[in-house]
Amino acid sequence: MPSSRPQQRIPVLTWHGYNVFGDRYDNNDLIAFAADLRVIDDAGFAVVPLVEVARWVRGERNDFADLAGGARPVVALSCDDGTDYDWRNVIHPEHGAQTSFAESIRSFQRERPGQQPALSLTSFVIASPSARRQIDLGAMAGQGALNDDWWQAANASGLMPIESHGWDHNHPTVSPVVQREQRSGDFFAIDTFAECDMHVRAAANYIDSRAGRRPSLFAYPWTQASGYMRYRYMPTVAEPLGTIAAFGGQSDYLTRDSDRWYLPRFVFGPDWNSRDSLLALLDGAC
Ligand SMILES: [Zn+2]
Structure with a gap:
């Protein structure tokens, strides 16, 4: 599968550790992730840090040979929402002992x-x-599984860089939310300086204080970004403070022409749900 031409399209793959609905590949993101690591490796791809892929989009890196151990096609991996399932082996209330992403x-x-x-x-x-x-x-039925006491260890391990998914996800279960009219469940509604500044600057400050490193990447909740956030706040305020890219929008590959403030990813479930569909997705990058 790997070709000798320089790679033009890079897939970023995303899982959600709390998506545990059974003990099979197709209904448990933790099980899928463990299997997918081997599929990626068998397909000849090198996993590289997401931040390095962001630097490639920005033109700050030309290839990944130094990280990949040669001229292999690359893929980057992410997980969202920061539940304890990312780092710890949590006992799920219905489905029992789970193996964290880090343990896998x-x-x-x-x-x-x-x-x-x-x-x-x-x-x-x-x-x-x-x-x-x-x-x-x-x-999450009060599992007590959204803690921040593991962020520092995750960062320090080198296995799991901690980045920002914003202040409160503008989540409908949260009150009050940052959104000025208390319109939650929609991240397009975050479109003033004050709101964006809480989600980016204040969130980065807090994450820095707990994780020991200031985030340089942002993932928009529900992959949504207002025009103000994407075209104004990110380049004029967030970038000078150290944010280098933000992820949102379509299921697609990254290219050198991608908008650094709206980079696409693929999500387990909607975008692949089997070994064959993952292989097809990887194949599309070569
Ligand atoms: Zn999310």
């Missing part, structure tokens, strides 16, 4: 040492402690 990375590395020297999974976390408590109670 370590198992893969033991099984295939040296095979993926730059392997990492970027975790986009929700900053506000109050919002996380309310989302946990309102949308």
